[in-house]
Amino acid sequence: MKNRQNTKAVIDNIELIKENKTHAKLYVITSIYISIIFFTSFSAKAQEKWNLAKCIDYAIENNIELNQSNNNTDLQRVNLNESKVKLLPTLNLGSGMNMSFGRNIDGNTNAITFDQTLSNNYWINSSIDIFQGLVNYHSIKLNKFLLLATKEEDSYLKNKLALDVITSYYTVLYSKGIEEVALNQLALSEVQHIRMQKLVDIGREPQVTVLELKSQWASDKLILTQATNNYNKTLLELKQLLRLDLSQDFSIDTISISSILIAPIQNIDSLFNIAVNILPEIKQQEYLIKASEKDLAVTKGRISPRIYMSLAYNTGYFDGDPLGYSDQISNNQNQGINMGINIPIFNNAATYSNIQRKNIALKNRELDLQKQKNVLYSEIWNAVEEMQSAEDEYHSAMELYSFSELTLESASKKLEAGLASPTDYELAKQRFISAKASLLKTKLIYMMRKQMLKFYQSGNWNHLQG
Numbered sequence: 340m341k342n343r344q345n346t347k348a349v350i351d352n353i354e355l356i357k358e359n360k361t362h363a364k365l366y367v368i369t370s371i372y373i374s375i376i377f378f379t380s381f382s383a384k385a386q387e388k389w390n391l392a393k394c395i396d397y398a399i400e401n402n403i404e405l406n407q408s409n410n411n412t413d414l415q416r417v418n419l420n421e422s423k424v425k426l427l428p429t430l431n432l433g434s435g436m437n438m439s440f441g442r443n444i445d446g447n448t449n450a451i452t453f454d455q456t457l458s459n460n461y462w463i464n465s466s467i468d469i470f471q472g473l474v475n476y477h478s479i480k481l482n483k484f485l486l487l488a489t490k491e492e493d494s495y496l497k498n499k500l501a502l503d504v505i506t507s508y509y510t511v512l513y514s515k516g517i518e519e520v521a522l523n524q525l526a527l528s529e530v531q532h533i534r535m536q537k538l539v540d541i542g543r544e545p546q547v548t549v550l551e552l553k554s555q556w557a558s559d560k561l562i563l564t565q566a567t568n569n570y571n572k573t574l575l576e577l578k579q580l581l582r583l584d585l586s587q588d589f590s591i592d593t594i595s596i597s598s599i600l601i602a603p604i605q606n607i608d609s610l611f612n613i614a615v616n617i618l619p620e621i622k623q624q625e626y627l628i629k630a631s632e633k634d635l636a637v638t639k640g641r642i643s644p645r646i647y648m649s650l651a652y653n654t655g656y657f658d659g660d661p662l663g664y665s666d667q668i669s670n671n672q673n674q675g676i677n678m679g680i681n682i683p684i685f686n687n688a689a690t691y692s693n694i695q696r697k698n699i700a701l702k703n704r705e706l707d708l709q710k711q712k713n714v715l716y717s718e719i720w721n722a723v724e725e726m727q728s729a730e731d732e733y734h735s736a737m738e739l740y741s742f743s744e745l746t747l748e749s750a751s752k753k754l755e756a757g758l759a760s761p762t763d764y765e766l767a768k769q770r771f772i773s774a775k776a777s778l779l780k781t782k783l784i785y786m787m788r789k790q791m792l793k794f795y796q797s798g799n800w801n802h803l804q805g
Contacts, residue, residue: 472640
């Protein structure tokens, strides 16, 4: 909003300038741009600027999908703990009370009675699976690998979100640079308009020349407005990605791109061999394969015989027994040990069908891993090629910028000397502006590709902290 106000102030003051034709115009323009620089600097000091690392940290902390992924990790940790506890025996206790009316069996004499009877029973039982094809053991391993895969998914989502923030951040930088280029373009047009007006006033140039320059100035004012709107749009998109309040003041820190350090091009295979061992999306697929192997082992274990053992204890109290409550509880005790084996013979082939399904699922997991590796290799290949292309474009853009700057200076001098038309000057100015925008774009693209290759070497974006 403050940038919009500063831009509006420039335009409003320029509208006032065009009404004057004195030498004071240049002084007024100089004062205006000095004021813009002063107020922009003051605003920047008053408002905290967000660097790239801060934007990434804030986005990761406040992203809903990441918080949901963290919840899934906690849920899988619960599943792992539950599978471990299943190795322990079960233990249950209970009590029941029964009151009977009418014809009944006396609990003391076993004779038929029509009296009201009251009984109270207590029991404790415990059971444990001694052997069942190592199902519980493989279930623990299964949930362990699923937990590790979920953690790697968290890391993958963080890296993906960081890349989205980086892309949006650099887009804002580019749109801000284009706005500054448009502002400089407007300043050049106005300065030439004032200079030409002076020549018209003393009769050295026709009035039509001033009108052409004024038309160019109006066109540049529209371009500046469009550039400002685009900058505000990209800044809004970054705020939405960070989940900031849209009314909150927000500005990003600029990155020094006056010159860039050219890095040597990395070997694609070397980068791939590093990345394939550290990137979370690859590790996630590897853990899912191990989880599928354990899932298959659990299913196979269910066709094994099950050996189990259980212990039970119960006692009771019967109303009408001459013995007291504690004596009955002691005398009526009953303990038992049960041990057995359950051998599956035929269950409609359900277990064997499940084994086939698990085998197919395992093969699909292996194919998913290979597909993920192929995608990673293509990404690295593209990143290296794009970085090489960005480097070549950067050198070409630097050369074009230097030539177009000299051409603009020459066209400006010719225009003042009456040796060139406003159209010639406008063409030279447009070539210079285009070259300046291209140079900015190639610098930013090269820096992004350079950071991307560092990511493949480390598996994270920690290098952005520096």
